Amino acid sequence: MPFSQVQPSSRRLAGLILGLLFSTTSLSALAETDFNPRLKTAIPESLQMLSLDGFKVQEIQPQPELPLTIDLTLRTHDLWDRLRQGFAMIDLNDDLVLHYQQWYQNRPGALRQMIERSRPYLHHIVEELEARGMPTELALLPMVESSFNPMAHSPAAASGLWQFIPATGKRFNLQQNWWRDERRDVMASTNAALDYLQTIYEMHGDWHLALASYNWGEGAVKRAIEKNEARGLPTDYPNLTMPKETRHYVPKLQALKNILGNPETFARLGLPFIPNQTYLATAASPRPMDVKTAARLANMTLEEFRHLNPSHNRPVINADTPVVLPADRVDTFIENLANHPAPLTQWQGYAVRSAERVGEIAARLGVSTNELIQANGLPGNVRLAAGSKILIPGNGNQEGLQRMLGMESSPAIIQPEPKAKKLTKKTSSKPGTAKNSRAAPKKVVKATPTKKNTKK
Template sequence: MSSPRVVQMEPPDDSVVTVDLTHKAADLWDRIRRGFGMPDLVADEVTNRQIQYLAHPAALSRLFHRSYRYLYHIVDELEARGLPTEIALLPLVESGFDPMAYSSSRAAGLWQFIPSTGRYFNLRQNEWIDERRDIIASTDAALDYLERIYDMHGDWHLALASYNAGEGTVLRARKANEAKGLPTDYLSLDLRKETRDYIPKLQALKNIIARPELFGIELPHVPNRIYFDMIDTPPGVDLALVARLTETPLDELVALNPAYRKPVIPEGKHQLILPADKVEVFKARLDEAQPRWKTYQLQRKDSLQVIAKRFGLTLTQLLQINGLDSSRKAKPGMTLLVPAGADVSEVLPLSELIPDMPTEEDIRNAGKGKKRR
């Protein structure tokens, strides 16, 4: 397996990025540039990736636009830990900044954690919530993981390769090169194609963001200010009610709270993420945010058709509200959401915005996905 070929050439003087740190960052992209701290990867594959990205400007623009809700929080966390801000661009490679992204290897969320790694970093995963999709929890977990593997290697390129392929894979590749008397840097390791392409993708995006004018690209304006904030919320409140009380579009609310797998906040202590300018609005109307749902535990001899009728629903509505695409997915012992004063028509649109994640049975039927992280 061949390694990326290093281009042996000095960059022209006008390619050097200079940043005036005496002035406040003009926007979040400017702030990210100021925090770049990883060594640049100079390789043919980086150039090829730049060409591919630039050949599809509409797709590149969509990629950048999807990041605006989440970037400020991620950059804040990176700076608090003293980490290079290139890491804020990693979700562009991992998930295209789509918190609902789900891969064939069962990786979920912005940072694409598989279930086992998610559990290792204490990301809750149950029928109500999957914190691999939670913006705040998954970012904390990803940065914890990246700090750990950087400490292991002392090299950011090897740390990023480990994030993609697993630290064991990279350690074995390093030991194999050591045994042959070969260099053990990222470019010299015998790694699978996905991992060999991984860092060139990130470097290509870094290069474009560092000098967008050089490539004829106009980055979307992302203000250098907080975009969202958190608030404790009572259990049993549905997202549709929160959207109405705060005059927030449903798709915006779901994009900020993608961890919830059902349209209702479950029992226990949970936080809701709202646009920063909506938090005080919600606090002022908190007395109106009363639970409008209850749960029903499915018994062995229960009929979904009968249950739906009992609670004034059609069978289709009962399935939609509970994220089920078939009655066969409803098993004894499952907890179903049923209305207790809710306007069902107000909540149904959420079923299209909250994609259900495959069950273990779905995964077994589809075959095992490729192994990763």
């Protein structure tokens, strides 16, 4: 085709392109910024480098579009939004997850109740997880372990929100003595649980295996992994041979994550809103203090105080022991404590001088037997040996109380019941014997003559 025929077409095309570029430049000054990329990218790539009459036509490349991100510096008012933003574990998808997701969704009342129980504790747990850089879905683990009941106790002697058994609790420095059990302390047990989870995650490098270890024990999971390695089998969570409880453990957590992580499902089930604000704080007294006194100083009911402080086994709290309070009650507690001239405890130490029952001590002191039994953690109206020490109402013997506060094990010594004397049997005690004074007289049997055989 002659060049003269091509040139008009090229000029028309150049005019079209220049007009489009002019429109783009003009509109960019007026249009909102989110429209600019669409206008700038409307030119086909084949026309980006076309040279016409000495002019070089080149598209002005837009700034790259950034993916939608979440600004974690913005503070949300909803704790559930904050929780969802920190989800970081790989999702597990199997039939067990679907089963438990349906199971929880079919019981919205029980789910709501469990969330209400979590209300005082959840914000603190989320903050601790974020501070450690751990996945925030781990904050839902107490729902699987204890339904967020800090007084939960299992047949295997596990206790508290995070269900520590005694040995693991001691391993992570949770005090367990006559006075208190920190496995039930919300803050202490949360710190220990996250320490433990970090330890087993570093061991396996996999959160699902870390959770299996939390439930089954890291040694058991390690042996299961070694067995699969020896057989050339995969060593991830779905492929390990494990007990039924552990097999169902991670799917339960995943099911809760799926439900609570979905705002639409959350709203449809009518689950409770939890504000993203600090709920718990701690304070301490320099002197021993009664549980009842602490509740009164914080303007709380005894039930409310015990709900936040379930770790105390006795009615007396040792000096300098942190008590957990709602954050908005701390100032009230400190002010009332400073202006409290009366003794902070109405209990004193009592030393048993001679063996006697708890009921006898209670009667002599004019107090309830059940009150003494409950205050001292006794199995019943037992006989206490001489030298036993127990708590009794009153504030007369504070020195004895101080000595008791330094004891970790029970200072009460339970004396075995005296053995009853056994009767020795000298003669038979059956009726008709000489030992029985009312025995019937012996019958006299007369001999009858017998005929002698004579031989004739």
